[in-house]
Amino acid sequence: xxxxxxxxxxxxxxxxxxxxxxxxxxxxxxxxxxxxxxxxxxxxxxxxxxxxxxxxxxxxxxxxxxxxxxxxxxxxxxxxxxxxxxxxxxxxxxxxxxxxxxxxxxxxxxxxxxxxxxxxxxxxxxxxxxxxxxxxxxxxxxxxxxxxxxxxxxxxxxxxxxxxxxxxxxxxxxxxxxxxxxxxxxxxxxxxxxxxxxxxxxxxxxxxxxxxxxxxxxxxxxxxxxxxxxxxxxxxxxxxxxxxxxxxxxxxxxxx
Amino acid sequence: xxxxxxxxxxxxxxxxxxxxxxxxxxxxxxxxxxxxxxxxxxxxxxxxxxxxxxxxxxxxxxxxxxxxxxxxxxxxxxxxxxxxxxxxxxxxxxxxxxxxxxxxxxxxxxxxxxxxxxxxxxxxxxxxxxxxxxxxxxxxxxxxxxxxxxxxxxxxxxxxxxxxxxxxxxxxxxxxxxxxxxxxxxxxxxxxxxxxxxxxxxxxxxxxxxxxxxxxxxxxxxxxxxxxxxxxxxxxxxxxxxxxxxxxxxxxxxxxxxxxxxxxxxxxxxxxxxxxxxxxxxxxxxxxxxxxxxxxxxxxxxxxxxxxxxxxxxxxxxxxxxxxxxxxxxxxxxxxxxxxxxxxxxxxxxxxxxxxxxxxxxxxxxxxxxx
Numbered sequence: 001x002x003x004x005x006x007x008x009x010x011x012x013x014x015x016x017x018x019x020x021x022x023x024x025x026x027x028x029x030x031x032x033x034x035x036x037x038x039x040x041x042x043x044x045x046x047x048x049x050x051x052x053x054x055x056x057x058x059x060x061x062x063x064x065x066x067x068x069x070x071x072x073x074x075x076x077x078x079x080x081x082x083x084x085x086x087x088x089x090x091x092x093x094x095x096x097x098x099x100x101x102x103x104x105x106x107x108x109x110x111x112x113x114x115x116x117x118x119x120x121x122x123x124x125x126x127x128x129x130x131x132x133x134x135x136x137x138x139x140x141x142x143x144x145x146x147x148x149x150x151x152x153x154x155x156x157x158x159x160x161x162x163x164x165x166x167x168x169x170x171x172x173x174x175x176x177x178x179x180x181x182x183x184x185x186x187x188x189x190x191x192x193x194x195x196x197x198x199x200x201x202x203x204x205x206x207x208x209x210x211x212x213x214x215x216x217x218x219x220x221x222x223x224x225x226x227x228x229x230x231x232x233x234x235x236x237x238x239x240x241x242x243x244x245x246x247x248x249x250x251x252x253x254x255x256x
Numbered sequence: 257x258x259x260x261x262x263x264x265x266x267x268x269x270x271x272x273x274x275x276x277x278x279x280x281x282x283x284x285x286x287x288x289x290x291x292x293x294x295x296x297x298x299x300x301x302x303x304x305x306x307x308x309x310x311x312x313x314x315x316x317x318x319x320x321x322x323x324x325x326x327x328x329x330x331x332x333x334x335x336x337x338x339x340x341x342x343x344x345x346x347x348x349x350x351x352x353x354x355x356x357x358x359x360x361x362x363x364x365x366x367x368x369x370x371x372x373x374x375x376x377x378x379x380x381x382x383x384x385x386x387x388x389x390x391x392x393x394x395x396x397x398x399x400x401x402x403x404x405x406x407x408x409x410x411x412x413x414x415x416x417x418x419x420x421x422x423x424x425x426x427x428x429x430x431x432x433x434x435x436x437x438x439x440x441x442x443x444x445x446x447x448x449x450x451x452x453x454x455x456x457x458x459x460x461x462x463x464x465x466x467x468x469x470x471x472x473x474x475x476x477x478x479x480x481x482x483x484x485x486x487x488x489x490x491x492x493x494x495x496x497x498x499x500x501x502x503x504x505x506x507x508x509x510x511x512x513x514x515x516x517x518x519x520x521x522x523x524x525x526x527x528x529x530x531x532x533x534x535x536x537x538x539x540x541x542x543x544x545x546x547x548x549x550x551x552x553x554x555x556x557x558x559x560x561x562x563x564x565x566x567x568x569x570x571x572x573x574x575x576x577x578x579x580x581x582x583x584x585x586x587x588x589x590x591x592x593x594x595x596x597x598x599x600x601x602x603x604x605x606x607x608x609x610x611x612x613x614x615x616x617x618x619x620x621x622x623x624x625x626x627x
Contacts, residue, residue, distance in 0.1 A: 052468045054339065057479075066477045072466035074338045075479035077361050080331035083323070087335025087343075088466065090293055090319045095468055113331070116324035 017045040021070045030230020032220030033062050035187040036129065036196070040098070041069055043200045053096040056085045060102035061135045079110025082117035085124045096207050098125040104134045107143040107169040114169065121178030121212035125203040128170065128215065130245060131222040139225035143167040146244055151225070166244055170217045174251040180212030182251040186219045188234040192247070206253070219245045273450050278416040279443040281451065282346075282372065282436070283308035285417035288454040289424050291370075292341035293319035295332040297351060300384040301440035302374035305346045326351040330358030330371075337367040338478035340465030342424060346372035348440070349390050350381060352398075359433060360399030364480030364491065366498075368427035370420065371405070372436045374443040377602030385602025386440035388524060391579035394437045395553045402492055404499050406434040407552040408507075409523040413447035421457050426505055428460040430498055437552060439575065441525050441604065499554075507550035508559050512538070516545030518614060519563050521584050522573040523549045525604065530573050532607035537614050544614060552580070560587035567592060571617065573610055574598040593621075 006012065016022075019041040025034040044053050050071055057065040059078035066073035076084040081099035089097040106114050106128050117126070133151055134140040140153040144166050148157040158166075174182040181203060185196040196218060203214035219241050221233040228236060276284070283305045286294070294313065296306045306322060313320035319336075323329035329345050336343040347355060352373045362369060373394060377387040394407045406426045408419045416438060423434035469475045482488040509527075512534050513519065522530040527548040537544040547563060549556050564570075569592050572581040581596040588594050597613045599605045 050468075051470050054466045054468060056335070063481060066475075066479065070469070070475055072469045072476045073478070074335060074466055075365075075477070075481055076334070077331060077357055080327070080334075080358070083328040083331035084335035084338075086321070086328075087293075087295065087332035087337075087341075088339040090321065090332070091336045091339040091341040091343075092467065112324055113328050116328065 017042045019045040019050050019070050021068055023067050025068060026064065027061065028224045030221065030223040030233060031061070032131070032187040032218060033129065035193060036127065036218055036220075037062075037065060037068050039193065039197045039200055040100075040127070043197065043204060044071065047201075047204060049096055049204070052094070053098070054088050054092065056081045056088065056097070056099040058099070058101040058105040060105050062100055062102065062129065063136070065100055079105050079108070080113055081105065082110065082122070082124070082126060083113045085126075086117055086120070086122050089122055089124050093123070096125075096204055098127060100127045101129070102135070103128070103130045103132065103142040103144040107167050111169070115173065115176070118173045118213045118215060119176045119178045121180070123207050123210050123212065125200075125207065125214045125216065128217045129220050130217055131220045131225070132166070132241065133222045133225040135222045135225045139222070143169070144245075146240055168245065170215065170245075170250060173215055178212050179215055179251055180253055181206055181214040183215075183249045184217040184219060184245060184247050186237065186247055188221065188237055211253070217245070219247065271451060273448045275446050276413060276449050277304060277444060277446050278413045278438065279304035279374065280308050281413050281417040281449045282420055283312070285420040285452055286344055286370070287312055287316055287318060288452050289420050289457045290342060290455060290459065291318060291344055293321070293336050293343045294345065295321050295323050295329040295336070295343070296345050297323050297326045297329050297347065299348045299351045301376055301386075301443050302346050302348050302372070304443070305372065326354040327358065330355040330362070333369050334358055334362050334365070334367065337362065337369040338365065338466050340462040340467055342428075342459070344370035344372065346374065348374045348376045349378050349387070352390065352393070356393075356399035359405070360397075360401055360403060361480045362433045363399075363403035363405065363495070364401065365478050366431040367433065367478065368424070368431055369433050370423045370427060370436065371433060372438065375437060375439040377600070383602040384440060386442070386525060386575065386604060387600070387602055388439060388526060388575040388579070389577075389600070390437065391552065391574070391576060394435055395555070395583075403495060404553050406430070406432055406502060406505070407437050408434065409437050409550060409552050410442060411524050411527045411548065413442070413445065413449045416442060417449050417451055421452050424457060426502075430502055432498060432502065437524070439525050440602075503554045505551060506554040506556050508556040509548040509550060510559075511546040511548065513545030513547060513563065515543055516566070517543040517568045518545070518618070519567040519570050520544060520546045520573060520610070521549070521560065521570055521580070522546065523552060523580065526573045526575055526598075529605055529607055530610055533610035533614070536607055536611040540611070540615065542614055542618060549580070555583050555587070557583075557587040560584055561589065564588045564591040569593040569595060569617065569621065571595045571597060571610075571614060573605060575604060576600060
């Protein structure tokens, strides 16, 4: 039975996990980053693994992830988070290690590091936030930008003749034998948030098995970069992003 | 001869002298220095280092990983050094260029590690032959921002092995990445070497490392991002303060300088060439000596400045277009003429070349005095 806690006479039913710092998130209203940060830290708190978890932050909007997550963390250069995480994990094979990366970081400048980290089957969790845009630098085209999508560097919409196709790197990575668990999620509804949390929980459990890389893509939004309200962005996400990036498990462990 | 004997803390094993390649002696010394991990990528003329580790580390409980690129390797070093490991990488010139991004981050995040550059001729893809063309890159920072590496320049296979210990000791003392700047000849040539004793380099405490946050302390963060410019200036001041302290670690060797009228200044393989040139020139009656910087950063400014009060002129000999000569000029401060001779693009000057240059300079200088 949970003990009843009263705050100003009200019953406290929801609070910040102890593994998040008290610093307010700097993310834009409606952005998915803060939800994913919170879920990661909820899982770390619930599993009681704060002492044995090391995170690697990317370059991008979540560059300051270490300001919010109350765990030991390293900040990586743009695209190199999975290489940095490899270095950390090889030194501490008994610890939980995750990298947190955006689409430009993971699927453009860091493509080689991403593919080879998964191909080696590094026993880490890679959390991949895909919002089809470079948020921090002001909404430029990302490798995952949809065809016809307007960004600050595709002002007439992305064309495949000029800039190729949206890169479905998650499907590509799932083909590698080093990938143990590959799953695509979202955080735009309560139901989606619950599913993502389960996937994160599983990924932490799988790390102990030493059987390969866990890779979770979160198809997220960028209300500021997409120039939409948070609600509009969630609708656009469902109508445009999900057909290209369908949610669900892409690779699940065959062995038990 | 060596000016700072107390700074070389390497205790030798009772093993007999071995005949080893420079690259292999360096790798074996690193294992004996207790490295936890090596991350690297093949490139001539240093691939033997990676090959040695891949053969030896599994037997000796160390980590070795052939990365997908030098870029990945240096970022693995960043991660592993940040996590508290004693770690190193190695490469040759084009590969070291690729690593510069990561080296700048490592310097800013103040992570101790060892980076070995077995210098080959450039620019560009260049040649696989020995060169000292990366002096500027090694000693002036190399990547973006204001930073330095501690740079040691071996001149023998023995020093290829010994300097691994010195590099880790200095890197860990100052939380500063260290570089061994060798060249293709030192990496490839075989010489007699007495290897340092295994386990003779104590592990250092790293309370700042990311090892998992216990409830008893604040979280450890390894980063080079300080978006507030006042904070970033503070970090820069901290780095510069550290470099000031590191100046005490300067090391150099003086050969036949007691009565010298002419001072050669050369490092690494060029110093080996110059040692022979000193003998040739002295046989011809010229009073020539040699100052060999062992640490290229910190640079032996004071020793060269002192020498400027004693000798008639300096001749700097390098396997490049003239890079260290600029630091010699800065130290001499116009008190005496500073000349340069060198070969580029993978060519090595001979002792006879250097001796001839000395003779030429002496004659031209005495002629101008007559005029």
